[in-house]
Amino acid sequence: VAFVGALGGFALASWILGMQSGGVIHSDVGRALFIAAFIVVGMIAALVLQRPALIIASATWGSYILFVGIDCFAHTGFQNTALAFLNTPGAVYVTSPKVYVMIGCMALSAVLGIVAQFRLTRKPKSAAFIPL
Numbered sequence: 001v002a003f004v005g006a007l008g009g010f011a012l013a014s015w016i017l018g019m020q021s022g023g024v025i026h027s028d029v030g031r032a033l034f035i036a037a038f039i040v041v042g043m044i045a046a047l048v049l050q051r052p053a054l055i056i057a058s059a060t061w062g063s064y065i066l067f068v069g070i071d072c073f074a075h076t077g078f079q080n081t082a083l084a085f086l087n088t089p090g091a092v093y094v095t096s097p098k099v100y101v102m103i104g105c106m107a108l109s110a111v112l113g114i115v116a117q118f119r120l121t122r123k124p125k126s127a128a129f130i131p132l
Contacts, residue, residue: 001054002043008057009042010035011064018081018103021095031085055121059113067106078102 013035017023025031045053071078076098084093 001046001050004054004061005042005044005046005057006039007042007061008046008053008059009038009040011057011061012042013038014064014081014085015060015103015106017085018078018093018095018099022093023085028087032087035085051121052118055117056114059117060110062113063106063110066109067102071102074098074102076102078106 017025017031017034023031025034042053042057046057068079068082077094077096078099080093
């Protein structure tokens, strides 16, 4: 449960950092603290709120990983978010219109996943009792 929350927190932090070339936060220490804070908040939220936090985290992570996979074939540079923000030597993150399309589609995909999961897992309305 906590692991899914942590993955969702990482995906959300990477999405936020990916809004600007080089990341929204330029300091390596600041970026690491930002990512760590989102991971910890995701873990705590998943443990405390369970269902809603798991739905949001799994949809966010699923959307992030889907678009990283798409970028393996499309080569827009979106997958460099993880590499650049985790201090991989030689990894450079530069935004372009293609990357912004990927960021926007990731957000749309996450929202659609969240809505779908909430609708599919809601409690059914109690039906009137009809004796046979």
